[in-house]
Amino acid sequence: MSLLQLDNLSVTFGQFKAVDNISYKVEEGEVLGIVGESGSGKSVSSLSIMGLIDFPGKIEADTLSFDGQNLLSMPEKQRRKLTGSEIAMIFQDPMTSLNPCFTVGYQIIEALKTHQGGSKKELTKRAIELLMQVGIPAPETRLAAYPHQLSGGMSQRVMIAIAIACNPRLLIADEPTTALDVTIQAQIIDLLIELQRKKKMGLVLITHDLALVAEVAHRVIVMYAGQIVESGPAAEVFSTPQHPYTQALLKSLPESSVGQSRLDALSGVVPGVYDRPMGCLLSPRCPYATDHCRSVEPSTQGTLERQVKCHTPLDYEGRPTA
Amino acid sequence: MFQFILRRLSLVIPTFFGITLLTFTLIHMIPGDPIEVMAGERGVSAERHAMLSAELGFDQPLYIQYFRYVGGVLQGDLGNSLVTRTPVLDEFLALFPATVELSICAALFAIFIGLPAGIIAAVKRGTIFDHSVMTVSLTGYSMPIFWWALLLMLIFSVNLGWTPVSGRIDVVYWIDNTTGFMLIDTWLSDEEGAFTSAVSHLILPSIVLGTIPMAVIARMTRSSMLEVLSEDYIRTARSKGIAPWRVIVIHALRNALIPVITVIGLQVGILLSGAILTETVFAWPGIGKWLIESIGRRDYPVVQGGILIVATIIIVVNLLVDIMYGVINPRIRHSH
Numbered sequence: 001m002s003l004l005q006l007d008n009l010s011v012t013f014g015q016f017k018a019v020d021n022i023s024y025k026v027e028e029g030e031v032l033g034i035v036g037e038s039g040s041g042k043s044v045s046s047l048s049i050m051g052l053i054d055f056p057g058k059i060e061a062d063t064l065s066f067d068g069q070n071l072l073s074m075p076e077k078q079r080r081k082l083t084g085s086e087i088a089m090i091f092q093d094p095m096t097s098l099n100p101c102f103t104v105g106y107q108i109i110e111a112l113k114t115h116q117g118g119s120k121k122e123l124t125k126r127a128i129e130l131l132m133q134v135g136i137p138a139p140e141t142r143l144a145a146y147p148h149q150l151s152g153g154m155s156q157r158v159m160i161a162i163a164i165a166c167n168p169r170l171l172i173a174d175e176p177t178t179a180l181d182v183t184i185q186a187q188i189i190d191l192l193i194e195l196q197r198k199k200k201m202g203l204v205l206i207t208h209d210l211a212l213v214a215e216v217a218h219r220v221i222v223m224y225a226g227q228i229v230e231s232g233p234a235a236e237v238f239s240t241p242q243h244p245y246t247q248a249l250l251k252s253l254p255e256s257s258v259g260q261s262r263l264d265a266l267s268g269v270v271p272g273v274y275d276r277p278m279g280c281l282l283s284p285r286c287p288y289a290t291d292h293c294r295s296v297e298p299s300t301q302g303t304l305e306r307q308v309k310c311h312t313p314l315d316y317e318g319r320p321t322a
Numbered sequence: 323m324f325q326f327i328l329r330r331l332s333l334v335i336p337t338f339f340g341i342t343l344l345t346f347t348l349i350h351m352i353p354g355d356p357i358e359v360m361a362g363e364r365g366v367s368a369e370r371h372a373m374l375s376a377e378l379g380f381d382q383p384l385y386i387q388y389f390r391y392v393g394g395v396l397q398g399d400l401g402n403s404l405v406t407r408t409p410v411l412d413e414f415l416a417l418f419p420a421t422v423e424l425s426i427c428a429a430l431f432a433i434f435i436g437l438p439a440g441i442i443a444a445v446k447r448g449t450i451f452d453h454s455v456m457t458v459s460l461t462g463y464s465m466p467i468f469w470w471a472l473l474l475m476l477i478f479s480v481n482l483g484w485t486p487v488s489g490r491i492d493v494v495y496w497i498d499n500t501t502g503f504m505l506i507d508t509w510l511s512d513e514e515g516a517f518t519s520a521v522s523h524l525i526l527p528s529i530v531l532g533t534i535p536m537a538v539i540a541r542m543t544r545s546s547m548l549e550v551l552s553e554d555y556i557r558t559a560r561s562k563g564i565a566p567w568r569v570i571v572i573h574a575l576r577n578a579l580i581p582v583i584t585v586i587g588l589q590v591g592i593l594l595s596g597a598i599l600t601e602t603v604f605a606w607p608g609i610g611k612w613l614i615e616s617i618g619r620r621d622y623p624v625v626q627g628g629i630l631i632v633a634t635i636i637i638v639v640n641l642l643v644d645i646m647y648g649v650i651n652p653r654i655r656h657s658h
Binding site: 050080082084089091093096098099146148 | 560565
């Protein structure tokens with residue numbers, strides 16, 4: 001039984017399908033990378049796992065289960081017992097993700113108190129331990145600090161402390177380093193991976209940073225316009241991309257354009273609610289698109305391990321198969 | 323924090339002078355002569371007029387009169403009323419408790435209705451409840467006070483007979499003036515039914531006076547809550563799996579209250595400065611009624627002194643609001 005299992009999950013906001021029939025699994029102790037440009041539904045799909053999609057957003061799925069428990073059918077109260085304790089999440093912008101009116105200590109202890117309880121003394125002790133685990137110096141004094149007194153990197157460490165407070169089995173990190181300086185980014189990722197290994201958590205790492213995913217993720221999912229276009233073991237997907245979109249993402253890395261005056265880029269933007277194309281959603285931007293691509297939506301094909309949603313998946317040479 | 327208060331207090335001095343100059347100029351610009359107003363229809367002879375003018379200092383040039391007045395104020399003397407000849411400060415202190423009592427009740431009404439209404443409207447935005455709260459508060463805000471007062475009086479006092487029409491208490495009671503607050507004085511007295519009578523006299527004026535602050539507070543709370551509810555830290559709070567009421571009452575409200583506190587403070591300041599219309603309609607013996615009557619009588623010292631005291635009250639309330647702001651918002655508290 002997988003730790004997290006999604007089958008045909010869709011999230012719609014009125015007419016707009018932010019997430020369109022996606023399926024994936026996360027096993028215990030596995031790092032799953034989700035990549036894709038802005039607006040491809042990465043964050044929305046993870047918020048739906050946390051139960052943080054509000055009206056008018058609508059979630060539909062054949063399965064959305066955590067450790068065999070159906071998240072969609074369980075009562076709200078029971079689900080809240082899982083969120084924050086068994087499943088936790090870290091967000092993009094640490095500077096705005098902490099409540100400015102409460103101390104760091106209060107916000108960590110609140111998470112502990114909600115799910116585990118205990119005396120004030122025990123909770124404070126636990127909070128200090130957590131701050132130590134995430135590498136915050138002088139944790140005793142930091143408990144009384146307010147978020148505006150912390151740097152971005154420190155705030156993200158506090159966010160991580162809150163997330164791991166109740167020893168979650170699944171941690172979702174939604175672009176945890178996007179808002180941070182490059183030097184701090186590496187520290188935060190190292191911390192996350194270290195904690196993930198130590199606690200054997202499942203980790204869903206949502207990011208724009210392909211190099212990072214290649215380095216730390218076991219498997220990777222490439223999303224485009226709410227759909228999963230390619231998935232598979234990270235090393236394979238990045239060495240021999242089968243989907244033109246994955247290929248384009250890799251090509252757009254500065255490293256691929258050494259010696260050129262311009263960086264390679266995929267022209268156009270992710271389709272919105274009014275310009276959703278017929279057939280394959282990438283067809284207006286895809287360099288290999290045929291008339292068939294523009295009229296018929298491709299199905300997902302491939303092995304259990306390696307899947308691609310394309311009529312003409314790319315071969316080892318990076319050329320479309322006819 | 324101490325420095326902050328000192329800095330705020332130092333601003334009070336120029337404000338004070340500005341207010342004395344402004345009220346002095348304005349009241350002397352209004353045509354009319356206090357001595358003739360005092361004399362009424364009987365009129366006053368030219369010699370008597372000159373004598374009184376000299377006695378009251380009105381024969382001096384205006385700037386001399388102003389400096390005399392400011393000199394008195396600096397020594398804590400606001401002058402005597404031209405009509406009653408009693409010191410302005412004594413008159414003020416005798417009437418102020420009535421205004422405070424009414425203001426507190428009106429403010430409580432406004433806060434206890436406006437705050438929850440605004441919170442619920444924000445949480446249930448777009449629903450019937452939200453739309454009704456916003457409609458009611460807009461109506462309350464734009465309704466003329468005197469008309470609203472008369473309307474309530476007509477329904478509840480005249481037709482239903484639930485509440486008395488005006489005044490602070492039924493004339494059958496004789497209450498010793500211990501504190502000046504009718505609710506406390508009647509509570510302390512042995513007169514049976516006096517307290518109930520005082521309460522029933524307070525209900526309509528409080529509602530009338532509290533309507534505009536209530537509308538302002540409800541609208542402000544709603545928009546502030548809506549803004550806060552879309553913040554990232556609310557999502558963080560929800561991701562901890564805490565109960566929805568905790569997210570709203572602890573995480574959202576604390577932040578949303580910061581601008582609301584300012585609005586409440588400003589409204590309370592306005593209430594304390596005397597509700598001219600409400601006090602007049604309900605024959606409530608407070609500051610507002612006192613000031614409006616003294617303007618009619620061209621009672622210069624009362625108008626000048628009264629406005630100066632009222633301005634002081636507003637300044638003090640604003641200072642308290644600023645201090646409260648620092649207490650609630652850690653970002654301000656630590657900015658020194």
